[in-house]
Amino acid sequence: MDLGSRAAGIGALADDTRRALYEYVTSQPDPVGREQAAAALGLALHNVAFHLDRLVGEGLLEVEFRRLSGKAGPGAGRPNKLYRRATQEFAVSLPPRRYDLVGDILATAVSRAGVEGSLDRAMHESAREEGLALGYAAETPNPTLTTLADVLRDQGFEPHVEQGEVRLSNCPFDALARKHTELVCGLNQAFVQGVADGLGGRVTAHLEPGPGRCCVAVRAADDSTGPSCDDR
Secondary structure, three states: OOHHHHHHHHHHHHOHHHHHHHHHHHHOOOOEEHHHHHHHHOOOHHHHHHHHHHHHHOOOEEEEEEOOOOOOOOOOOOOEEEEEEOOOOOOOOOOOOOHHHHHHHHHHHHHHHHHHOOHHHHHHHHHHHHHHHHHHHHOOOOOOHHHHHHHHHHOOOOEEEEOOEEEEOOOOOHHHHHHOHHHHHHHHHHHHHHHHHHHOOOEEEEEOOOOOOOOEEEEEOOOOOOOOOOOO
């Protein structure tokens, strides 16, 4: 989901009525019907129907149809339209942050280290494998540095390609990187290298920290044989 879609979904809650309906629906143990919501909040039924469907359209709520009476067959009546919280998550952070991603990497590493014994190696491998999965998923036959930048952009790195290298203007793990710089920068390097390897390009992620940017830069590997993510 892109930034515009996430912002639009959260922006829908700026309306007082929609926000009240969303909070009511998500606070209930079971899916909620229009009549129930209207009665609970003292709102007109047509108004409730409009705003609930708007929340569905923005991806904040989901719909199911079920007869509340429990009856079936002829004469049981039409199923009720019921609303519940959507399964997808919404988060908007400017600049982009991906603490969920680094959390997955660290959780996997801790689980793996309990079996293999080396936490440092497990963290490096987990970060690289997470990146590899993203690179493989892109399924790009002729990867370039621009291709790599596009994949990293979706992860919040704010990359730009210049003079045959990819520079990352933003660290999506910024708060952690400030407190645990060596650890997080190492994970960043392994993750970015994994993405590049998954794409199939011959490039190397280097640790090159600097003010106002991520600690990783990517450029063509010294070994020029084989395919290269050169900027074309």
